[in-house]
Amino acid sequence: MKKRWMVSLMAVAMAVSMAACGKSSGGGTENAGSSAPAGTTAAEAGASGETQAADAGEPVDGGVLTISLSSSPKNLDPVKYTGTYESQIIGSVCDTLVEYNSSLTEIMPSIAASWEVSDDGKEYTFKLRDDVYFQPGQYQDGRQVTAEDIKYSLERSHELSAMNRLDMLDHCEVISDTEVKCVLENPNAVFLTALTDAGNVIVPKEEVEGWGDDFGTHLVGSGPFALKEFKLDQQATLVRNEKYWAQKPHLDGVVFRPVSDGNQAVNALRTGEVNVATSLTGEAVQVARDDDTVKLLEMPGLHVSYLYFNMVNGPTKDPKVREALIKAVNVEELTGGVYQYGEAVPASLPLPPGSWGYDEAVKAEVPTYDPEAAKALLAEAGYPDGFDLNLYISNTPTRVKMATLFQAYLQQNLNVNVNINTSEWGTFSEIGASGQADVFGMSWTWYPDPYFFLNKLFYSGEIGSLGNGQGYNNPEVDKCLENALLTTDQNERADLYKKALALIVKDMPGIFYANENVEWGVTPNVQGLVQRADGKVKICTTDINVWLSK
Numbered sequence: 001m002k003k004r005w006m007v008s009l010m011a012v013a014m015a016v017s018m019a020a021c022g023k024s025s026g027g028g029t030e031n032a033g034s035s036a037p038a039g040t041t042a043a044e045a046g047a048s049g050e051t052q053a054a055d056a057g058e059p060v061d062g063g064v065l066t067i068s069l070s071s072s073p074k075n076l077d078p079v080k081y082t083g084t085y086e087s088q089i090i091g092s093v094c095d096t097l098v099e100y101n102s103s104l105t106e107i108m109p110s111i112a113a114s115w116e117v118s119d120d121g122k123e124y125t126f127k128l129r130d131d132v133y134f135q136p137g138q139y140q141d142g143r144q145v146t147a148e149d150i151k152y153s154l155e156r157s158h159e160l161s162a163m164n165r166l167d168m169l170d171h172c173e174v175i176s177d178t179e180v181k182c183v184l185e186n187p188n189a190v191f192l193t194a195l196t197d198a199g200n201v202i203v204p205k206e207e208v209e210g211w212g213d214d215f216g217t218h219l220v221g222s223g224p225f226a227l228k229e230f231k232l233d234q235q236a237t238l239v240r241n242e243k244y245w246a247q248k249p250h251l252d253g254v255v256f257r258p259v260s261d262g263n264q265a266v267n268a269l270r271t272g273e274v275n276v277a278t279s280l281t282g283e284a285v286q287v288a289r290d291d292d293t294v295k296l297l298e299m300p301g302l303h304v305s306y307l308y309f310n311m312v313n314g315p316t317k318d319p320k321v322r323e324a325l326i327k328a329v330n331v332e333e334l335t336g337g338v339y340q341y342g343e344a345v346p347a348s349l350p351l352p353p354g355s356w357g358y359d360e361a362v363k364a365e366v367p368t369y370d371p372e373a374a375k376a377l378l379a380e381a382g383y384p385d386g387f388d389l390n391l392y393i394s395n396t397p398t399r400v401k402m403a404t405l406f407q408a409y410l411q412q413n414l415n416v417n418v419n420i421n422t423s424e425w426g427t428f429s430e431i432g433a434s435g436q437a438d439v440f441g442m443s444w445t446w447y448p449d450p451y452f453f454l455n456k457l458f459y460s461g462e463i464g465s466l467g468n469g470q471g472y473n474n475p476e477v478d479k480c481l482e483n484a485l486l487t488t489d490q491n492e493r494a495d496l497y498k499k500a501l502a503l504i505v506k507d508m509p510g511i512f513y514a515n516e517n518v519e520w521g522v523t524p525n526v527q528g529l530v531q532r533a534d535g536k537v538k539i540c541t542t543d544i545n546v547w548l549s550k
Contacts, residue, residue: 059527063548064253067537068265070279070396072233072258074426077216078153078199079160082429082466084445087198088278088537089236089256093135094201094221097126097150098192102530102544104302104448107192111145111202111222121187121488126150128178132245135226138218139210142243145202145222147180153202154182154195162433163456164465165199168485188485189493190451224249224540233258249540250528250547260396263287269294269521275548276529277521278537281398285341288521297520297531302354303445304347304453305514307391307406311507312471314438315389320381322508326367327374328413329406335514338401344514350457350504352515354533356490357450357497365505371413378414386415392431392440395422399441402513406441432469440469443516445535450497455481458504470509477503525549 073085078094081087099110112126128147136142151172158169168188173181184191194200207220217230224246225238236256240249257274259265262284268274270293280288280296288296309316309325316322335346348366351358378384391406393399403420410416418439423431432440444467446452455462459481462468480500484493518535528546530538539546 057549059250059545059547060550061248061250061547062252064255065251065276065526065539065546065548066255066257066274067276068257068259068268068274068278070258070260070262070265070281071394071425072260073236073256074232075216076219076227076230076236078201078203078219079157080162080216081199082162083425084279084535085258085425089227089230089238090198090201090219090221091536092223092225092238092254092539093219093227094198094203094223095132096197096201097154097195099541100193100196100447100534102532102538104533107196108542111150115192121189121486122184124182124184124191125175126180126182128180129245130178132222133243134204134207134222135220135241135243137204137207137210137220139206140204140220143204144177146177147174148177149202149204150180152205154200156203156208157200161199162465163199163467164462165197166194167461168194186486189488190449190485193447193449193452196447225251225254228253244540246542247540247545250545251539254539262397266291266294266521269523272523275523275526276537278535280519280521281339281343281396281516282341282401284521285343285519289341293524295522295524295526297522297529298343298517299531299533300352300354301445301516301518301535302352302448302533303443303516303518303535304350304352304512305344305402305441305443305516306350306510306512307402307439307441308432308437308470308510309508310435310438310470311473311509312435315381315383315387316438318381319508320377321383322510323367324374324377324381324414325410325416326508326511327370327377328416329409329511329513330369331511331513334402334405334409337405338398339514339516342517343519344516347512347515349501350510350512351450351453351497351501355448355450355453357454357494357501359498359501362498362502362505365502367508374413378416383416386417388417388419390419390421390438392421392423392428392437394425394428394442402441406511429466433464433466435464435469435471437469439510443514445516447534450494450501451481451484454497454500454504455485458500458509472504472507472509474503474507477507 069085071085095111097112098107101108111132113129115126132145157166168184170183170185208215211218219227224244226241228239229237238254262280262282265277266284266287288294309322332346348363393403407418410418456467458472460473460478477500480496484496525548538544
């Protein structure tokens with residue numbers, strides 16, 4: 001019986017995969033080490049590896065780089081963005097005060113040339129470069145970036161960020177045109193890392209206030225490329241910023257285009273319509289591997305795919321029900337069914353192995369697959385005949401496959417009827433943050449610091465944001481997470497995060513089923529591109545300058 005059930009599940013996965021590949025609509029979610037040659041497999045590259053397309057000859061100027069995104073960006077206003085799709089564009093148009101290096105091991109200067117931290121860890125004083133200029137816009141003509149812009153942008157993020165990306169900030173003080181002090185509410189070990197996020201880029205007040213609600217389609221920053229045009233669900237067109245402070249970009253421009261179907265993205269690579277295809281999954285990964293005209297860059301990502309249970313309302317507020325749902329799903333089979341081409345590995349914890357807060361020992365505390373025990377738990381909770389459950393996902397092929405398999409497991413093992421609700425990313429992210437979903441499925445990817453996973457997904461102060469849309473609230477976990485921000489000693493912080501991780505797993509808030517790789521397809525003429533574990537596409541920085549060979 002078990003073998004027959006496993007075969008039927010795989011048949012479902014294959015059928016869903018074939019159906020999903022034909023869809024054109026999109027939706028979806030949303031670091032240092034040794035280098036690895038193009039085409040290196042994720043396993044060979046290593047968990048903290050860095051992959052770079054091989055350069056061919058001397059760089060040349062000119063050409064437009066076209067990048068496909070697996071879903072359509074919704075809004076480019078930094079304080080409103082919720083997915084990685086927006087951040088790719090924002091990061092090419094705007095600069096942050098500081099930036100991570102490509103290997104995600106060190107914070108580097110950007111608009112800030114240097115900084116000092118007070119003894120109590122609550123004040124950060126930044127000295128700014130004096131050669132950074134905004135791109136000309138409708139309401140300013142390309143003026144110099146000053147400390148007033150830092151104050152305005154960071155305080156705006158603190159007040160309005162949809163993801164609470166700068167919640168540790170209290171206020172900023174302008175010392176001079178080129179010096180600004182950021183005052184925190186409490187010492188916070190991740191403040192500099194938070195400043196590297198695309199939600200905390202520096203923007204001109206005139207453009208934000210001039211455009212109002214339309215600033216998200218008329219983004220202006222000081223980055224290597226200026227936004228020429230943004231057409232929702234079509235493309236974002238960027239042109240070279242001739243006054244970029246770091247170095248002159250080799251490219252004339254960049255186009256970001258949503259292509260939700262991976263096979264279509266690979267075909268676009270073959271024809272030259274697209275130069276870089278991000279977030280490849282499914283059959284498209286194997287097609288790119290097997291095609292000599294396409295380079296596949298892959299490395300383990302800082303990523304977790306998961307199903308989150310509502311902790312406040314409905315049947316899943318009962319821990320017995322949550323445990324039953326976890327025990328009803330064979331995670332290894334589920335992951336194998338969703339990622340049939342090695343694009344991910346099975347997971348069990350809400351923190352990726354590439355994070356320094358990861359604790360292998362905690363995996364033993366995660367409930368294992370046991371359908372009979374799951375049935376007994378559900379009966380004890382008062383649901384011997386099952387119940388109806390609404391699952392919300394974005395409409396990407398990967399999420400659809402996962403949802404279909406999850407539905408099959410719960411129907412077969414628990415007589416729980418799962419209603420699958422799909423939508424594009426913008427609508428989905430609003431539902432996920434609302435606290436109204438019985439279960440929602442998505443993924444999370446960020447930096448190696450555990451804060452960007454555990455604090456954002458499980459801290460009670462994040463309830464109401466997309467990260468903690470399920471309403472998770474555990475005072476013991478809060479205490480661990482808060483204390484981890486009061487010290488800069490990484491070993492002490494790691495111990496606190498590991499303690500929090502164990503407490504979170506004990507609460508059984510969801511099923512954390514996969515760690516995805518970063519999978520990019522590129523055309524052979526793309527030179528100087530560096531792949532990062534956080535999935536960011538960097539086109540021109542102080543040490544990167546992508547170009548197209550002839």
